[in-house]
Amino acid sequence: xGIARNRMAxxxxxxxxxxxxxxxxxxxxxxxxVAVIGVGLLLSWPxxxxxxxxxxxxxxxxxxxxxxxxxxxxxxxxxxxxxxxVIVLMHGVRANRLSMVQRARMLHESGFAVLLFDFQAHxxxxxxxxxxxxxxxxxxxxAVAFVKQRLPNEKIGAxxxxxGGAAALLGPTPLPVDALVLEAVYxxxxxxxxxxxxxxxxxxxxxxVAPPLTRAFELxxxxxxxxxxxxxxxxxxxxxxxxxxxxxxxxxxxxxxxxETIAMFDRARExxxxxxxxxxxxxxxxNYAPDAYRAHVLAFxxxxxxxxx
Numbered sequence: 001x002g003i004a005r006n007r008m009a010x011x012x013x014x015x016x017x018x019x020x021x022x023x024x025x026x027x028x029x030x031x032x033x034v035a036v037i038g039v040g041l042l043l044s045w046p047x048x049x050x051x052x053x054x055x056x057x058x059x060x061x062x063x064x065x066x067x068x069x070x071x072x073x074x075x076x077x078x079x080x081x082x083x084x085x086v087i088v089l090m091h092g093v094r095a096n097r098l099s100m101v102q103r104a105r106m107l108h109e110s111g112f113a114v115l116l117f118d119f120q121a122h123x124x125x126x127x128x129x130x131x132x133x134x135x136x137x138x139x140x141x142x143a144v145a146f147v148k149q150r151l152p153n154e155k156i157g158a159x160x161x162x163x164g165g166a167a168a169l170l171g172p173t174p175l176p177v178d179a180l181v182l183e184a185v186y187x188x189x190x191x192x193x194x195x196x197x198x199x200x201x202x203x204x205x206x207x208x209v210a211p212p213l214t215r216a217f218e219l220x221x222x223x224x225x226x227x228x229x230x231x232x233x234x235x236x237x238x239x240x241x242x243x244x245x246x247x248x249x250x251x252x253x254x255x256x257x258x259x260e261t262i263a264m265f266d267r268a269r270e271x272x273x274x275x276x277x278x279x280x281x282x283x284x285x286x287n288y289a290p291d292a293y294r295a296h297v298l299a300f301x302x303x304x305x306x307x308x309x
Contacts, residue, residue: 044130044225046121047094055101067120067142069135074124075117078104084111085305086147087157090140090164093130096123103159103286106294110302113154115147132189133166133234134227140167140175155305159183169234174241179304181297183248183285184256187264189232193217199254238268245272246300250280273300
């Protein structure tokens with residue numbers, strides 16, 4: 001009996017640490033899922049806000065468009081000169097049309113008509129969730145259709161920054177434009193997520209936790225956002241662009257690295273051009289280097305879209 005009791009006690013002692021360890025792992029996994037869900041809900045929460053009247057120096061018309069995303073898109077339209085072309089400006093995540101005002105000024109001064117608008121779940125547009133390019137691609141198509149209807153004889157260009165560039169690529173068909181500029185566009189949502197985790201947490205913690213956190217986020221995306229991570233891969237769609245294409249990013253961008261930008265460029269078809277902005281991070285590149293931006297982006301759009309006077 002004494003030997004039997006000792007064996008049972010020994011088994012209990014052995015099992016207790018194992019059960020404790022298993023319980024600890026399960027609790028950690030549950031906490032990780034809750035944290036990832038919380039972060040996913042936070043990042044995709046609508047970035048709504050009042051925009052107000054357009055700047056006094058822009059003679060802009062308030063416009064509204066119905067998108068296949070289910071949203072009513074609000075924006076401003078600036079008329080240009082005949083033969084000057086028209087540009088659709090598409091902002092980054094958690095921003096709105098105000099972030100594109102300086103580009104609108106530059107383009108309008110050069111004769112372009114310009115459309116600035118808020119993506120679904122941004123600014124004054126309706127929408128329930130930010131989807132990192134999935135529903136926003138339908139908004140991009142609606143914006144291009146709007147300017148095509150307003151100015152059927154003009155060539156159309158688009159500038160998409162970050163989210164805006166992803167939206168230009170992720171639609172069911174290529175965006176029907178005559179020239180496209182992509183600025184700091186992520187190649188796939190997994191890389192975008194991992195890069196941001198590493199940037200926020202720093203090294204070595206960020207490098208250690210980025211892979212499991214990214215994988216957890218990808219697995220939980222369908223119930224959170226209604227879209228799978230495999231559907232958020234702009235790099236798989238860049239070769240579908242048949243219009244002249246310019247791809248731009250900063251050499252010190254940690255959110256969309258120069259290496260990722262070059263990989264996007266390598267996948268694209270001709271005619272294409274690449275501009276790596278020396279020293280720039282994940283910032284407003286027009287504001288960072290306005291003169292160089294004119295020399296590269298404005299010259300590209302003018303040369304491709306505008307009729308010579």
